[in-house]
Amino acid sequence: GQPKGVMIEQGSVGNLVDALYERVYSRYDQPLHIAWLSAFVFDASVKQIFASLLLGHTLHVVSRDVSLSGEHLIAYYRTHRIDLSDGTPAHLHILNESVNVTEAPDVKHYLIGGEALSVQLVQGFLHKWSGYRPVITNVYGPTEATVDATAYTIEDVESLNVLLEKGEHTVSIGTPIANKAVYILNTRQQLVPIGIAGELYIGGAGIARGYLNLPELTAEKFIPNPFASAPLEVEQAPNAHSNLMYRTGDLARWLPDGSIEYLGRIDHQVKIRGYRIELGEVEAQLLTVDGIQKAVVTAWENEDGHKDLCAYIVASESLSLPELRNALQPKLPDYMIPTYVVQLDRFPLTPNGKIDRKALPAPEARLEGGLEYVAPRTPLEAKLAQIWQEVLKLSSVGVTDSFFDVGGHSLRATTLVAKIHQELDSRITLREVFQHFTIEQQAQLIATHGTDTYTVIPAATKQSYYPVSSAQKRLYILSHLEGGDLSYNMPGVLTVEGPLQADRLEEAFRQLVARHETLRTSFEMVDGEVVQRVYDQVEFVVERLQASESEAEVYIES
Structure with a gap:
């Protein structure tokens, strides 16, 4: 479609840089190496460029070919000693999909935004490389509020486990960053209670002047802020538009801990692979194709969690997907061309006569026709x-x-x-x-x-003991010099309700110990050198304590 020019002031970018310093960069005492992954037309590039350079860091411009390959991206991170990388959830997915890569990226901090961040995606990423524990900050915000408005940081695996225990599917978008105010309102633009879904509005610093040469759309999306004098608002926002708030069209709710859960779009706008797409624009272009009488476009989520555009059409003649793509390519960018097209005789309707989107069939097969099917010959x-x-x-x-x-x-x-x-x-x-x-x-x-053999890491030959890495040696020495035997332990508590078959639990742990050599490894001194020894068998017993409910809390805390 036609791009909208969003009028952002210099002071708003300055406020974004200050907010990012407060939430992210202030953690680090020395200059960082930062990777710029996004296209310069994507609003995330604003923070990647200005935050890194204005705060005295080094900006590394990563080519698109490298950013789309997990193996190449990890090699780039390690070669250039990248400390912080800013990307979309797709970038974590690319890193997760990398194969034959045994060394972790070594990036200290990831800023992730652009679309909802899956808890399962983060969990897979944090467990891909043993011992690799980067910080991940999930950011949210539209261009109209100067890129980012809220942030939520996953400090470690334990904080992720909290989300999993709560049954969360997406990572929280967190709390407002510096000088921003977030309101969740009902259809009458009244504040809703904690836990109740409503539309998300953004006020405070960083709100744009509006859209260039689009006064009607500006008036619709940038509205007077009736809460500007409330305690939620900053006393003196750094731009002249702090008396306005931006209507995002996003559905969200406050959580009891004060953070925000993103629930999707209120209208028919979707995000796919970081691109914000108005489904109505795709539908309008489909209706310009000869023979198509009706069109509905949805975002279909596959079993692998990826979203694709699916078009449902009613047409006077049979259409093939190649024909449809050829007709749409001059009018739409590739990411707005539907992956699936389902041709129907008629659309299912609700009792009040509207198209029933929930009753549309799953796109089990793409549109037939077009190129003739040619079976494999070799x-x-x-x-x-x-x-x-x-x-x-x-x-x-x-x-x-x-x-x-x-x-x-x-x-x-x-x-x-x-x-x-x-x-x-x-x-x-x-x-x-x-x-x-x-x-x-x-x-x-x-x-x-020709061939390029795929190799896996070979098992080491059987020895009485093995050398240790530099990092292992360092931890061993520190634990003895400083008496910090438990400093690097990662305690965790799991509460199980109902009857527990303790014997089976203990046997499950024994099987884990038998399977994984890491759990049968000890660190010892041999001839004045630290070595690691892998035992064939080790004793394992789950300690059992009988306690009342009140006493159990004391044991857990200790």
Whole structure:
């Protein structure tokens, strides 16, 4: 669609930099190396550029090819000693999908924003590399409020476990950053109680003047702030528009701890892979295609947690997906072209005559037609087809189908590259997937590349003891010099309600100890050197204490 010019003042950017210093950068005493991953047209680039340079840090400009490959991105982080990286949840997903990478990225702090951050995604990331425990700050905010308005920091695995115990699916967007005020209001623009969902409004410093040359839209989205004199508001906001608040269109609610839970969009605007998309714009362009009489577009979430655009159409003739893509490409960017298209005879309706979006069928198959199906002709094409089906969650693909016409995008291309290396012992690059986007072309490419064997870490030969790493030696010496035997222990408490079969619990732990050598490893001195010794068997017993309910609390606290 047509871009909206958002009029942001210099002072608002200054306030953003100050707020980021307070929440993030003040943690670190020395200059940092910061990775700039986003496109310069994405509002996140404002904080990446100005916060890093104005606060005296070093900004590293990462190429798009590197940012889309987990292996290359991790290598970049380590080569350039990156301390802080700012990206979307997709970047964590890319790092999670990296294969054959044994060394952690070594980044100290991640700023993540752009769309809802899945608790499961963070959990997988924090457990991918043993002992790697970066800080993750989840930020939220629209361009209209100068990039970020709230922030929530996951300090360690324990704070993530708290979210898991509460049954949270997405990470909280936190609390307002410096000089920002957040209000959650009902349809009458009245404050709602804690726990009640409402529309999120943002006031205070950083609110834009409005949209350039769009007075009607400005008046609709930037409205007078009736709470400006309330204690929630700053006494003297640094810009002239602190008497306004911005209506985000986001659904949210206050949590009892004072943080905010993001619940999605109120209207039909969605975020997919960091892009904010008005579904109505896609529907309007579909209706310009010859033969289409009605169109509805939704964001369909796949079993792997990724969202894709799905278009439902009623048309006077049968349409193929390639034809539809060709018709839409001059009018819409690629990320706004539907991945799925379902052609229906009629739309399901609610009792009051409106389209019943909840009753629309799942897009089990993409629109038929277009290119004729061509089955695999060689063992290599057959294996590639199987890999494509796993990555794209399809029952079948033809060797002349385009990867990007049948549901592929940059994240899935990253997964495809990893699987090809792992299962075919051949390495192709992400760039080559974009240039050779059919199974037929990729099979020819692999044949010319030859083999590049996928190797796993071999098991060490059996020894009486093994050398330790520098980090292990340091911890061993510190624990003896300073008497900090328990300093690096990570205690945790799990409350189980109902009958507990203690014997089975103990046996489960014994099986874990038997399976994992790490749990049977001790650190000892041999000939004046610290070594690690792996025992074949170790004793393990769960200590049991009988206590009343009040006494149990004392034991837990101690």
